[in-house]
Amino acid sequence: MTNTAGQARTAPSGAPIPLRFTDYRVPDPGIRSLFDLEARWESWLQVEAALARAQAKLGILPAEAAEAITAKSTLAALDIPAIHRGIAATSHPLMALITELSQTTGEEHGGWVHWGATTQNITQTGDLLQIKKAHLILLDQLEKTLAAAAHLARRGASAVMAGRTHSQQAVPITFGFKVAVWIDELLRHHERLRQLESRMFNAMAGGAVGSFASLGNDGPEVQQLLAQDLGLGSMRIPSRGIADQFAEYVAVLALLAATGGRIAGEIYTLMRPEIGEVREASPQGTVGSSTMPHKQNPQLSQDCTTISAQIRSLLPQAMEAMLHDQEVNGANTAMMDDALSRAIILSGDLLARLTLILTGLEIDENRMRTNLEITHGLVSSEAVMLSLGHAIGRQHAHDVVYDSAQEAIRTHRQFGEVLGANPTVSAHLTQLEIEGLLDPLNHVGLCQDIALEAAVRADSIGMLIH
The missing domain is CATH 1.20.200.10 (Fumarase/aspartase (Central domain))
Structure with a gap:
């Protein structure tokens, strides 16, 4: 860092x-430094050079001028303190950079710098780089x-x-x-x-x-x-x-x-x-509190x-x-x-x-x-309702299982015990079947398949790009 x-x-x-x-x-992603002022200036200079080259191709300015401007369109060729002083004097974000580039390019070709452009053309395009x-x-x-x-x-x-x-x-x-x-x-x-x-x-x-x-x-x-x-x-x-x-x-x-x-x-x-x-x-050594x-x-x-x-x-x-x-x-x-x-x-x-x-x-x-066992089986109530619903209908099964769930909560008893004691439930489900339905492992649906398929999709992004 x-x-x-x-x-x-x-x-x-x-x-x-x-x-x-x-x-x-x-780890530092390396993004913040891209927005440092001098890094942005370098990009603005790239745009000034590209503008000159484009105009030279169309005969708007001499090819020699484009070459001269390109050669000087880097901060290494410019007087950075002079640019800072120029910004202070002009109260303008780009004019001092243009002036310094023009002067450094030389009298013969410097007058072609920034031809036909406005500040935002350069700064916005450069910032996009x-x-x-x-x-x-x-x-x-x-x-x-x-x-x-x-x-x-x-x-x-x-x-x-x-x-x-x-x-x-x-x-x-x-x-x-x-x-x-x-x-x-x-x-x-x-x-x-x-x-x-x-x-x-x-x-x-x-x-x-x-x-x-x-x-x-x-x-x-x-x-x-x-x-x-x-x-x-x-x-x-x-x-x-x-x-x-x-x-x-x-x-x-x-x-x-x-x-x-x-x-x-x-x-x-x-x-x-x-x-x-x-x-x-x-x-190792990470501290959560001083006291x-x-x-x-x-x-x-x-x-x-x-x-x-x-x-x-x-x-x-x-x-x-x-x-x-x-x-x-x-x-x-x-x-x-x-x-x-x-x-x-x-x-x-x-x-x-x-x-x-x-x-x-x-x-x-x-x-x-x-944590799954905290509810004493209640977390699997849907599995019981659906199984019972095959025999007595979903809504009736919902009411029966709901009543049993509320009794289990009220009396602090195991949900399976209360279900087994309910005559409507026991008429259609054995105690062994109830225990199987209340096992959380038996009611996770397609969770594992969904997880593995998502992992494949996530991995494929990197492979497609690279």
Whole structure:
């Protein structure tokens, strides 16, 4: 990690992001550095160079000028302190960079720098180059999360536990089935991220308002050539006020964050000592409390809960940022830049933690079985009802089993004992049959098959991509 204790990291907007103490044991995804100011400047310079090359191909400017501009379009060739001073003097995000590039390119060719472009053409397209890099990291992270989930689904495929609805025991499931549900959601988020690529990663070079007024009939082809050079698509209408694609990206990350928060929340609950069915792996020496030496807290799950909420809170901001008035409003652009960059950085932090949690999660099958026995057989009431229903009808069977369940709860007796004493039940089911129906192992349906099938689907994503 590059951070040191007590420091704060900086988001693209300049607002501090507090250091999480767990950062020291969580791998850095490598996304945050993509949004450092100088990293963004490098991408903006790439766009300036690609713009010059595209215009040279069409004869708008001399080929020698494009070569000269390209040769100097790197921070290594520029005076960085001069750029900072220029920003302070001009109060403009790009003008100082353009000026320094022009001067460094030289008098003969420097006048062609930034020809026919406006600031947002360069900054938005350049930032998309950084976001595309981050996007590939996020996809790779998500595939690693899915791989960890696949392994966990296989490990827990036959681990019988209580399924819970409304926080109450419902019917038996396997832990692998629970993980399969997580996998199913994560796979759809992966699909969404791939589907939006064609809408998201497009160069913009339409000039001041997107009408190609500065380049005329050559404008669309300049934009197309620039886009091809940079490995991007080309905006059909390069309006600076179009932002739905960015809001969509934040929305998909918010969906992913909701699933991540849900997974973390379930693990957090299942780690409670009163339940104790799973446990986050904790490195040797991890301390849960400065005053309670026994504590082992679900630190990474708590992180995920926090980060998930932070990402989801950015979606209203992204929606608001779409509401440009007229052809563009810089306030809305800045609002979207902030929401988008933060959502991407935080998503990397979330996935890094999810992968760690799922990879090292400890499953306690004995505790799962113990918790199933808490209800003295009630968790399998549906199995009894359905079996009895073949003889007396489902609704009548429901009433009979319901009455027996309430008596068992009221008298603190074993459910099987109460059922056996019910003349309607005993007329159709032997005590041995009742005991078989009340065995949770006999009422998990297709949980194991579902878990194993989901694991195969999760593994296939990585194989398809790589």
